Structure formats: structure tokens, C-alpha cells
Amino acid sequence: MEFAIETCGLKKYFGKIQAVDGIDLKVPKGYLYGVLGPNGAGKSTTIKMLSTVLYPTDGKAIVLGMDLKNGGRTLKQKIGVCPQELVVYPRLTARENIHLIAQMYGLSKNDYKERTDDLLGKMNLLDRANDLSKTFSGGMKRRLNVLMAVIHEPELIFFDEPTAGLDPQSRRVVWDFIKGFQAKDSTIILTTHNMEEADDLSDELVVIDYGKIIAQGTPSDLKGRLGEGDIIEFKVNNPEFRAELIERTKTLDFIRWGKPIGKQRIVLNALDGLRRISEIMDVIKVEMRDISVRENTLEDVFIDITGRRLRN
Ligand SMILES: Nc1ncnc2c1ncn2[C@@H]1O[C@H](COP(=O)(O)OP(=O)(O)O)[C@@H](O)[C@H]1O
Numbered sequence: 001m002e003f004a005i006e007t008c009g010l011k012k013y014f015g016k017i018q019a020v021d022g023i024d025l026k027v028p029k030g031y032l033y034g035v036l037g038p039n040g041a042g043k044s045t046t047i048k049m050l051s052t053v054l055y056p057t058d059g060k061a062i063v064l065g066m067d068l069k070n071g072g073r074t075l076k077q078k079i080g081v082c083p084q085e086l087v088v089y090p091r092l093t094a095r096e097n098i099h100l101i102a103q104m105y106g107l108s109k110n111d112y113k114e115r116t117d118d119l120l121g122k123m124n125l126l127d128r129a130n131d132l133s134k135t136f137s138g139g140m141k142r143r144l145n146v147l148m149a150v151i152h153e154p155e156l157i158f159f160d161e162p163t164a165g166l167d168p169q170s171r172r173v174v175w176d177f178i179k180g181f182q183a184k185d186s187t188i189i190l191t192t193h194n195m196e197e198a199d200d201l202s203d204e205l206v207v208i209d210y211g212k213i214i215a216q217g218t219p220s221d222l223k224g225r226l227g228e229g230d231i232i233e234f235k236v237n238n239p240e241f242r243a244e245l246i247e248r249t250k251t252l253d254f255i256r257w258g259k260p261i262g263k264q265r266i267v268l269n270a271l272d273g274l275r276r277i278s279e280i281m282d283v284i285k286v287e288m289r290d291i292s293v294r295e296n297t298l299e300d301v302f303i304d305i306t307g308r309r310l311r312n
């Protein structure tokens with residue numbers, strides 16, 4: 001298997017802050033590779049190192065066959081980055097924004113003219129192509145920003161939280177766009193703190209927390225690790241007794257694990273949970289409020305490992 005990215009012990013420290021703390025990553029060529037983690041986990045810092053924006057504190061990284069230590073300029077031509085912070089030029093039109101980037105990459109007008117309009121069409125921006133981008137909504141600017149990252153048809157594209165803050169409709173457009181790009185054999189790195197996005201789009205993903213990889217695999221591998229069970233989540237009135245309540249559920253053979261979560265909730269992993277809620281009520285013996293039952297999600301993988309939610 002060929003890899004677009006291979007890192008070993010990759011680190012970035014900002015003074016005492018260990019933003020990225022020893023990441024070993026292998027991203028196969030052609031994959032859409034997810035990086036899922038809560039705010040502050042080190043996703044953007046990782047992307048910035050891999051796209052030559054930040055220099056690593058330590059460790060090794062090979063990107064498209066080039067060592068980051070001396071990849072520099074040649075690498076920049078082959079990669080595209082859609083940063084987490086919007087970078088569009090407000091006094092240029094949508095079309096001009098893309099043309100500008102194309103020119104920076106040294107593309108000829110013949111190459112980028114048609115491609116630009118094709119891209120604008122895919123993001124539902126063609127009818128606004130001649131409007132100044134400062135008149136755009138946040139979602140439109142974000143969609144434009146995504147296009148600016150791909151105009152030079154990079155082999156490797158980094159999308160850093162491309163759908164954060166988007167309305168569901170724009171999010172769908174961006175997802176479809178990203179999927180379409182993958183169909184062209186590009187390798188894509190997508191960071192997100194949205195578990196549905198990671199689940200839906202990733203061929204494989206890493207879950208990171210405090211600068212470290214805490215889980216790695218395909219979405220179904222990761223969810224499969226929690227077993228076949230359902231997730232049952234509920235509130236209790238006296239959260240200080242949660243450990244004891246969870247202990248009581250362990251007498252039931254269909255309960256696989258339980259965790260306190262948030263201020264007053266409990267999460268249980270149970271086989272055939274929906275049918276057996278009454279048995280749980282019988283052993284817990286206190287009121288279970290706001291009960292919900294769902295299939296495993298990637299967030300439950302995160303909860304299982306860390307005892308926290310992805311989003312606080
Ligand atoms: N330039 C910087 N200087 C100091 N600390 C930083 C800098 N950039 C990021 N950090 C810190 O590094 C950690 C990881 O940040 P980041 O990579 O942005 O996380 P994520 O993208 O997963 O939200 C955070 O604690 C953040 O505050």
C-alpha cells in the first residue's frame with residue numbers, strides 16, 4: 001500500500017502546551033482520512049505541520065514522498081489547504097477570489113477559467129460569481145474557501161473543519177463536494193469535531209485527544225469495538241450516586257459498560273437495550289429521566305475511552 005502521509009512521533013509544543021504530542025499516522029493514498037477530536041485536541045496544529053505552515057518540534061513526517069524537513073516549496077504545489085479560519089478577499093468577487101489563487105499557483109488562464117466556473121457551479125455559487133465576497137453569508141464564504149483550496153487540483157487536500165458553523169443545507173453541499181473530489185483519486189484529510197461527518201465521510205479515521213491518537217480504524221471498526229449493543233442514556237436526580245447506580249447495573253448480564261457523563265447523565269452500553277429498559281429500571285431503583293436509546297456512534301467510542309463528550 002502506498003501512503004500519502006507517514007508520520008512518526010510528530011510533535012508540536014507551544015512553550016508548555018503540548019498541542020501535538022507524538023502522532024504516528026499512516027494515510028493510504030486515495031483515502032478520505034478523518035481526524036476527529038474535540039476543540040483543542042490538536043487537529044489544526046497537525047494539519048498546519050503536514051501542510052508546511054508550522055515546523056514540527058520533533059518527529060518525522062513524509063508527505064507525498066517528501067520529508068517535511070526539506071519538502072517545502074515543491075510540496076506546496078501538490079497540496080491544497082482549506083484552513084479553519086476563513087480566508088477570502090472581501091473586495092474581490094467569488095470568481096476573482098478563485099482566479100487569484102489560481103494565478104498564485106501559476107496556472108494559465110486557459111487552465112483555470114473553465115475550471116473555476118465548474119467549481120462555482122458545484123457549490124451552488126455560480127449565480128453569485130460576480131458579487132463581492134463581502135456580501136456573502138458565512139456559509140457561502142466557507143464554500144468559496146473550499147473551492148480556493150482545490151483550484152490547482154492538488155494530490156492531497158486538507159480540509160480543516162470545513163463544515164463548522166454551516167447550516168444543514170450548506171453542509172450537505174460541502175459533503176457532496178468533498179466526496180466528489182475523492183472520486184478523483186485525491187487523498188483527503190478532513191478534520192472535524194462532528195462525529196456524523198467523520199462517520200459518514202471517512203474511509204478510516206483517527207480520534208485524537210490532548211495531542212495524542214486515542215483510537216484508529218474504519219468507522220465501523222471503531223463502533224464495532226463497543227460491541228453490538230445499544231447506547232442507553234438518561235438523567236438521574238442525584239448525580240453523586242452515579243458510580244453506585246452503574247455498579248448496580250453490572251448485575252445484569254446484558255450491560256457491557258456504564259459511564260457517568262456530563263453533569264447528571266449516565267450512559268450504558270446494553271445488548272438489546274430497547275427491550276430491556278424495564279430490567280434496568282428494576283435494578284437502578286431511582287427515576288431515569290429523559291431516556292434515549294440509540295445505536296453506537298463515534299461519540300460513544302470517544303465517551304468509552306475518555307469519559308467525556310466530543311463537545312462540551
Ligand atoms: N500558536 C499557538 N500558540 C500557542 N498555543 C497554541 C497555538 N496554536 C494552538 N495552540 C494550542 O494548542 C492546542 C491545540 O490547538 P489546535 O491544534 O488548534 O486544536 P483543534 O484544531 O483540535 O481545536 C490548544 O490548546 C491550543 O490552544
Ligand SMILES: [Mg+2]
Nearest residue numbers: 043044045084
Ligand atoms: Mg482546529
